[in-house]
Amino acid sequence: MDRYQFEDSISEYIENTLTLSQRKDFEDYIENNPESVVLVERVRSVINNMQKMPDVKTSPDFMGQLMRKVDVEKNRPAQRVKPGNTVFGFTPLYAGLMSVAVVGLIMIGLQMIPDSSQGPTPIPNHFTQESAPVQSPATQPHELRMESLAGAEEDSANVEVQMDKRRSNIKNKIRLVKNQ
Amino acid sequence: MDKDHRYTDEALIIRFQQGDERAYIELVKRYRDRLMTFVFRFVGDMEQAEDIVQDALVKVYTHKHYYKEIAKFSTWVYTIAGNLAKTELRKRKRRKTTLLSQMGHEERDYDLPAVQPETGEAVESEFAEVQIQEAIQELPLHFRTVVILRDIQELSYEEISRIVDVPLGTVKSRINRARLQLQEALKEFRHY
Structure with missing residues (x-):
């Protein structure tokens, strides 16, 4: 048994809850270390x-x-909300807020419902306008596809012209360096 | 109300849950001094201790249906009181920190009231009590709770383990460490 084990076992020794072998170890320790007594x-x-x-x-x-204190606690819920001042068990404030929220939801819902008198479901303008740029090429009209292809060809031609200019510039610089 | 002594604490709380307010009064009579001793040794202030005990017993009243028969009533009520006492000490610590931060340096030094022992066994015993009480107040909260419950309230290790919701081995270890700290703090006094 070392010092830590000895200190950890003091209460159990005093309360007599050590096993026989642990007790013997403990007593051996205090016999060899008189200050621990x-x-x-x-x-x-x-x-x-x-x-x-x-x-x-x-x-x-x-x-x-x-x-x-108990009386105060007992009366607390009754003081907060008088039974006569409730709407379906809610305080007037909460009942009012919930009514406003419900009416708002109904209004939004009504706006979302399509007008059935105008035939098949029309797609709102803002949806079509926003979705146009992300249309896949396969779904685009033929004219649009041709236009975008022509633009791409033009772009690549411009890039080639610029590259030629750079190459000639570099060649000129190399010549100048050699001449010097 | 003498006949209520026939009932166990658990039988009384069940009667109270069924609406018998006399059962509550009997439980209060049984526990008020025990809880007062526990909380006073924990917080070290009579007025605060009494407030905390009252709050704990009010909670027993208002939350009576939270008690379940699987636990002992004493475990439940000590848990409530212990939690309230810890909350109070944390609040007090925050207040103290705020007050100290508002003071100048020269104001921070203060003297503890001198406790001068006079002659006579009663005074000596009172002096010893004051020393132990002060030493207990120096313990960390998790040591303080368990050592009070064990050595002053004389509860079993198992019940303490349920009250503080910590494994039995940890409780034993904390109690041993708390006692070692107490003997260290008290060794300059001749009683120890």
Whole structure:
């Protein structure tokens, strides 16, 4: 048994809950370390003195104060919401807010419903306008596809012209360096 | 109300759950001083301790249906009181920090009231009590709770484990460590 094991076992030794072999180890330790006996006795003394500490009594008015607090708690829900002032069990404020929310949802819902008198379901303008740029080439009209192809060809021709210019510039610079 | 002594705490709380307010009064009579001792040793202030005990017993009243028969009533009520006491100490710590931060440096030094032992066994015993109480107040909260429940309230390790909701081995270890810290703090006094 080392010092840590000894300290960890002090309470169990005092309360007599160590096994026989643990108790023997413990006693061997204190026999070889006489100063550890002092520690055991001090812990024992602390336990005894704490057990002797007197009970603390409540004040004579404890019960009266407690019952007043209980009464306050009992009456609290009744004070918050008077039964006559509720709408389906909700306070007027919550009932009002919920009514506004419900009416708002109904209005939004009505706007979403299509007008059946105009034939098949029309697609709102803002949907078609926004979705146009992301149409896949396969679904685009033929003229649009041709236009975009022509644009791409034009772009690639411009890139080639620029590359030729750069190449000639570099060649000129190399010539200049060689001449110097 | 003498006949209520026939009932266990658990039988009383069930009667109270069924609407018998006399059962509540009997439970209060049984527990008010026990809880007062526990909470006072924990917070070290009589007025606050009494407030906390009252709040705990009010909670028993308002939350009576939360009690389930699987646990002992004492475990439940000590848990409530312990939690309220910890909350109060945290609040107090915050207030203290705020007050100290508002003070100048020269104002921060203060003297503890001198406790001068006089002659006589009663005074010596009172002196010892004050020393232990002060040493308990120095313990970390998780040590303080368990050592009070064990050495002052004399509850079993198993019940303490249920109250603080910590494994039995941890409870034993904390109690041992708390006792070692207490003997260290008290060793300069001749009682220890």
